[in-house]
Amino acid sequence: MRTILKNGESALRARGLRLTGPRKVILEVLRGTESHPTAEWVHRMVRRRLSRVSLGTVYRNLRLLVAEGLAAEIPGPHARFDANLAAHHHFTCLRCGCILDVDGPLAEPHAAALRGRVAARTGLFGRCPRCRSSRSRRAPARRAP
Amino acid sequence: MRTILKNGESALRARGLRLTGPRKVILEVLRGTESHPTAEWVHRMVRRRLSRVSLGTVYRNLRLLVAEGLAAEIPGPHARFDANLAAHHHFTCLRCGCILDVDGPLAEPHAAALRGRVAARTGLFGRCPRCRSSRSRRAPARRAP
C-alpha cells in the first residue's frame, strides 16, 4: 500500500503535478478499494477525511488520473473509476449495474489492440449470471457502491 | 431487408406494440446502417422522411427496441445503438470515440456470460490503433456519425 501510494505520488510528481491534500486522499481512496466506485462514492469517502473537498475537485482529479494513465475509467452515466491497472477487464451488467472483474485475456485479434499501458481501460457489457437466470423484467437491487 | 423489417415489425406486434410512422422509420433507419449511430444521428435520418418527429420520440423508441431485445445499446454519453444482433462485440476508442466491430468470440470464462439472446450487448473499451500510434494528447477528428 505504502509502495503503491508512493508510486502514484511519484508518478504525479514526475509529471510536474502537485500533491495537494485533496488529490492525495482521492488517490488513496481509489487505490484502497476493490470496488469500482463512482465519483460520488469517492467524494463521500474523501469527505470523511477532508470534509471541504468538492465534488468538482473529485471529478477533476479522477479525470486527471485517467489522463495520466494512473487510473482507468469505465464509461457511462455514473462513470466508475479503478486504480487497478493490472491487465483485466470489466463486465458490466446492463440490467442491475453490477461490475465484475474478469482476469483472463481476450481472444485475438482484439487482444492486440488492448495490450500496453491502456490495457486496463476495458469493459464488457451484457447481463450478469444472476440477472440472466432471473425472470422478472425489473432489475434486482442495485449493487453498492 | 424486407424480411428483416418484417421480423422487427412482427416482433413489435407480437408484444402488443403499435406500428406507428415514427416507430417504423426509426427501426428502418437503425436496421439500414452498419454504423453505430447516436440517437441524434438517427433523429436526423428519421427527419428526412418524417420531418416532425421529435428527439424525445427517437429516444423513447430506441429504448423500447433495446428493452424488447430488438436492438443493442452501447452505453455512455452519446449512447450508440445497433440493430445488428448477430453475436459480435464493439471496441470503443476512449480517445477519438470511434467504434469498431469485432466478430470473434471471447475467451472463456467470460464467453459463457455473454452467450444467449443478449450476447450482442457487449463492448470493449480502449484505444484504437490509430490513436495508439498517434503521439498527440488531443484526439484525432471525431469519426462520424
Place this chain on the structure above:
DNA sequence: ATAGCTGCAAAGTCTTTGCATGTGT
C-alpha cells in the same frame, strides 16, 4: 513568487418525462 489547485456555483450535455393532443387497432 507564481503556476497550479480548490471551493463554489453556474452552465453544459445528454436523456427522460409530464401533459395535452393524435392515431393505430
Place this chain on the structure above:
DNA sequence: ACACATGCAAAGACTTTGCAGCTAT
C-alpha cells in the same frame, strides 16, 4: 372508442467550467 404514441418543452441526472482566492514548490 380508447389505450397507446407523439410533440413540445420543461425537468433531470451527471459532469464540466469560470472565477477569485489558496497553496505547494
